[in-house]
Amino acid sequence: MQSVHIMSAFDEELKYLSKRIAAMGGHAERMVEQAVAALVNADPGLAQKVIRDDVVLDEGQREIDDKAIIIIAKRQPMATDLREIVGAIRISADLERVGDLGKNVAKRVVAVIDGRQPTSLFRGLEALANLALTQLKEVLDVYASRSVDKIGFVRDRDDQIDAMYTSLFRELLTYMMEDPRNITPCTHLLFCAKNIERIGDHATNIAETIYYIVTGDQMPAERPKSDKTDKIGLPAALPVK
Amino acid sequence: MTDLGAEQKGTGQAMAARLWSSRWLLAAGVLAVLIAYGFAAISAYVLIPALLLLLAAAILPVAGARHSGESASAIEAMGLQRLSGEYLAAAVADPLIIFDQAATIVHANAAAFAAFGGIAPGISLPLKFRAPEMQTLLDSVLSGSVASDVVDYTEKLPVERAYRVSASSVGHGTDLYVLVFKDQSETRRIDRMRADFIANASHELRTPLASIAGFIETLRGPARNDPAAREQFLQIMQNQTGRMARLIDDLLSLSRLEMKPYLKPGTEVDLRQTVDSVIDSLGPLARENNVAIERDFANGPLDVPGDRDELFQVFENLLENACKYGQSGGRVVVSIARGDDVSEPGIDVTIRDFGPGIPEEHIPRITERFYRIDVETSRTQKGTGLGLSIVKHILTRHNARLTIRSEVGKGAAFSVHLPAH
Numbered sequence: 001m002q003s004v005h006i007m008s009a010f011d012e013e014l015k016y017l018s019k020r021i022a023a024m025g026g027h028a029e030r031m032v033e034q035a036v037a038a039l040v041n042a043d044p045g046l047a048q049k050v051i052r053d054d055v056v057l058d059e060g061q062r063e064i065d066d067k068a069i070i071i072i073a074k075r076q077p078m079a080t081d082l083r084e085i086v087g088a089i090r091i092s093a094d095l096e097r098v099g100d101l102g103k104n105v106a107k108r109v110v111a112v113i114d115g116r117q118p119t120s121l122f123r124g125l126e127a128l129a130n131l132a133l134t135q136l137k138e139v140l141d142v143y144a145s146r147s148v149d150k151i152g153f154v155r156d157r158d159d160q161i162d163a164m165y166t167s168l169f170r171e172l173l174t175y176m177m178e179d180p181r182n183i184t185p186c187t188h189l190l191f192c193a194k195n196i197e198r199i200g201d202h203a204t205n206i207a208e209t210i211y212y213i214v215t216g217d218q219m220p221a222e223r224p225k226s227d228k229t230d231k232i233g234l235p236a237a238l239p240v241k
Numbered sequence: 242m243t244d245l246g247a248e249q250k251g252t253g254q255a256m257a258a259r260l261w262s263s264r265w266l267l268a269a270g271v272l273a274v275l276i277a278y279g280f281a282a283i284s285a286y287v288l289i290p291a292l293l294l295l296l297a298a299a300i301l302p303v304a305g306a307r308h309s310g311e312s313a314s315a316i317e318a319m320g321l322q323r324l325s326g327e328y329l330a331a332a333v334a335d336p337l338i339i340f341d342q343a344a345t346i347v348h349a350n351a352a353a354f355a356a357f358g359g360i361a362p363g364i365s366l367p368l369k370f371r372a373p374e375m376q377t378l379l380d381s382v383l384s385g386s387v388a389s390d391v392v393d394y395t396e397k398l399p400v401e402r403a404y405r406v407s408a409s410s411v412g413h414g415t416d417l418y419v420l421v422f423k424d425q426s427e428t429r430r431i432d433r434m435r436a437d438f439i440a441n442a443s444h445e446l447r448t449p450l451a452s453i454a455g456f457i458e459t460l461r462g463p464a465r466n467d468p469a470a471r472e473q474f475l476q477i478m479q480n481q482t483g484r485m486a487r488l489i490d491d492l493l494s495l496s497r498l499e500m501k502p503y504l505k506p507g508t509e510v511d512l513r514q515t516v517d518s519v520i521d522s523l524g525p526l527a528r529e530n531n532v533a534i535e536r537d538f539a540n541g542p543l544d545v546p547g548d549r550d551e552l553f554q555v556f557e558n559l560l561e562n563a564c565k566y567g568q569s570g571g572r573v574v575v576s577i578a579r580g581d582d583v584s585e586p587g588i589d590v591t592i593r594d595f596g597p598g599i600p601e602e603h604i605p606r607i608t609e610r611f612y613r614i615d616v617e618t619s620r621t622q623k624g625t626g627l628g629l630s631i632v633k634h635i636l637t638r639h640n641a642r643l644t645i646r647s648e649v650g651k652g653a654a655f656s657v658h659l660p661a662h
Contacts (some may be wrong), residue, residue: 015343021365022361026371032395119444134398141359144368164605 005102010184013071014081017064017088018143024060025097025140028051029133031102032199033038038106039192040122042113057099061127065094079216087213090144094202094209099200101195108188121171125193128164131157132200139207154207161200168193270295302310323588326417339411340366344379347417356402356422358640366420375406382408382418393425399637401499403429438492445488445611445626484623491627495610498551498634510552510586512543512577514661520575521558525566530568533599534560537576545588550651551635552659558628559592559655565622567594570652582660587641587660595652604645605635608633 023066031050068085071077135157142151161228172186172193211219274291298520327348330337336353340346344366353360360369367379374392381387389409396402404422411417415525456474464470520534527534563573573594580587599607611626613619619626640660647653 018365022365022368022371023373023376026373029371030373119607120612123612124606127606127609130398137398140371141369144364145361146360149360160605167602167605170602187365189323 010075010081011076013067013075014084017067017085018039018072019065020060020064021088021091021095021143023160024057024064024092025136027056027066028095028098028102028190029136029140031057031099032105032129032133032136032196035102035105035109035125036196038109038163039112040126041065042109044110044113047109051103054099054103057096062094063094064088070100080213083213083216087209090209091206094206098199098202101199105192105195106190111184111188112185112192114185118175121175121189124164124168124171125189125196127166128161128193129196131161132203135161135200136203136206139203139210143210146210146214148211151207151211151219154204158200158204165193166199185200255544267295273645298556311434325477329633333421335424335486338366338420340418340420341415342383342418344383344641346592351424378406378408382410394422401632402426438496441610442489442492447487453478453481459652463543484620484625487623488625488627491625493555495627495634498631499640508546508548509544510547510549512545512552513538513588514573515549515553516556516577519553520562523557527559527564527573530562530564532568532569533572536576537574543577543588545661547639551638555632555635555657556590556592558632559657561594562628563594563655564651565624566618567596567652569597570595573618585658585660587656587658589656591654591656593652593654598649598651599645599647599653604647607645608643
């Protein structure tokens with residue numbers, strides 16, 4: 001994929017960077033997956049594990065930053081190589097944020113466990129998480145294959161994630177209005193949903209970075225945010241069940 | 242001849258056979274020497290060495306034969322060595338990936354392409370299989386600390402799958418390694434299925450069960466001698482048991498789908514014929530609901546890779562929904578068209594109804610299990626809340642996409658995009 005340099009050590013260094021990114025990606029995917037599983041199955045043990053695992057990602061990001069800066073200083077890279085390295089720094093920052101968001105979901109598990117909410121809510125959250133995780137997985141797959149010509153799926157799925165989030169937002173509001181005792185758990189769930197939606201956004205960011213690494217151009221912009229929760233007012237607009 | 246045979250007997254039957262095979266040559270030689278002896282009147286001193294020479298010549302083919310025997314076994318061995326890794330990989334039914342010292346994919350068999358997609362020679366393995374356990378597996382095998390290793394690897398998306406992955410080096414000094422994925426999903430999922438089934442079923446079966454129990458109590462108590470009420474209650478109870486049966490059918494069919502491994506490559510489905518037979522099979526339901534089904538099919542062959550039975554179920558569920566919930570529109574349009582998007586060649590099947598439509602906030606969620614927009618309508622239409630989950634699941638397995646467009650009051654369109662090869 002990368003062109004070969006006369007100094008093979010440089011190639012090795014670049015390869016090492018992308019390998020570390022992939023490992024971070026794997027960790028981030030796993031963390032989000034487990035955080036959502038902990039939430040859906042009310043499993044505080046798993047949630048604790050996710051919270052502990054976040055260290056790995058923080059460390060990964062620091063290492064990639066260090067390595068990238070050393071490479072820039074030593075090799076004075078140009079063009080693709082420079083984009084590759086700067087891209088690695090950006091992607092690792094995004095992945096680290098994904099880990100933080102996953103950790104935040106895990107932290108809320110305990111607060112949600114007490115008042116069991118309707119199963120349909122958790123199914124909704126799970127479906128939202130599946131969308132966000134699919135987005136992350138496919139974007140990282142593109143990082144492996146570098147086939148940016150097919151990256152259009154990112155926008156479609158981003159819209160789906162936003163639509164799903166809007167729908168969950170409405171549903172959570174209805175539950176809160178039905179019974180004020182639901183407000184605490186539902187607010188936590190709302191934050192969880194928001195976090196998951198943010199994970200999807202970070203995946204989209206990563207896709208944009210990959211597009212930039214490979215082509216040298218910015219991904220064609222057309223991103224009006226279609227999250228419509230800002231238009232949902234309190235009572236009247238809500239469907240009453 | 243006989244003395245030659247006796248001489249060679251000790252070296253074994255094989256050599257005798259070789260001599261036997263060259264008997265005509267030998268006979269011709271002896272004859273020639275004798276003729277020369279008779280006509281040219283050569284002395285007996287020449288005759289003896291000539292015959293000895295012939296004997297020596299007769300041994301030569303034996304040596305040659307031994308040589309050819311050796312080369313035959315060498316060719317056999319070479320056949321095994323020359324056996325292309327590609328053929329061998331293709332003959333393995335499990336996903337198999339061959340990679341080199343740099344963890345770059347050298348070759349992947351068809352099963353691996355079908356299972357994982359997006360793997361091509363040249364792609365770095367740790368970038369594709371990012372799960373922490375896969376990373377450690379690759380590291381430990383590539384570093385040479387172990388010759389082979391096994392881990393359990395689960396993939397959650399797009400379809401949940403569990404593998405036992407073994408990695409090992411190939412031969413000596415080839416610098417090649419092989420990764421074999423053994424699908425464990427079935428065993429794993431039987432456990433999961435039980436848990437899921439109980440979780441789903443207990444929740445969903447509770448309502449009809451509770452109502453049946455209630456009616457039985459009423460029938461035995463206050464309504465004991467009321468024939469009219471009894472008839473009515475029995476009718477309700479029958480509806481409820483019917484609902485439970487349908488629910489169990491749908492749950493089982495969903496679980497079965499989840500148990501099946503990934504789609505086998507190479508099977509083609511004729512969409513025109515499939516959709517036609519779906520429309521025929523739902524004819525009675527459409528007439529019952531006073532819905533006219535209109536067809537709008539593109540010309541030419543409409544084949545896509547896929548499983549016919551599964552796609553049949555997809556269109557059956559979608560068309561059934563359109564007939565039931567779009568009843569007020571009076572008609573349903575089924576159209577098949579080639580996708581106009583160049584980057585994703587494929588075929589779009591759209592089922593459009595003209596009923597009340599689906600409110601926007603429900604659209605993203607209606608493929609979830611047991612998600613119902615309106616519980617009452619769903620009950621009266623004998624819905625289980627699983628139809629669209631089944632559709633979604635099958636389409637995920639086909640790498641297909643379901644798009645739902647709807648405007649309240651104008652109907653809904655369910656569009657299935659099936660990718661061509």
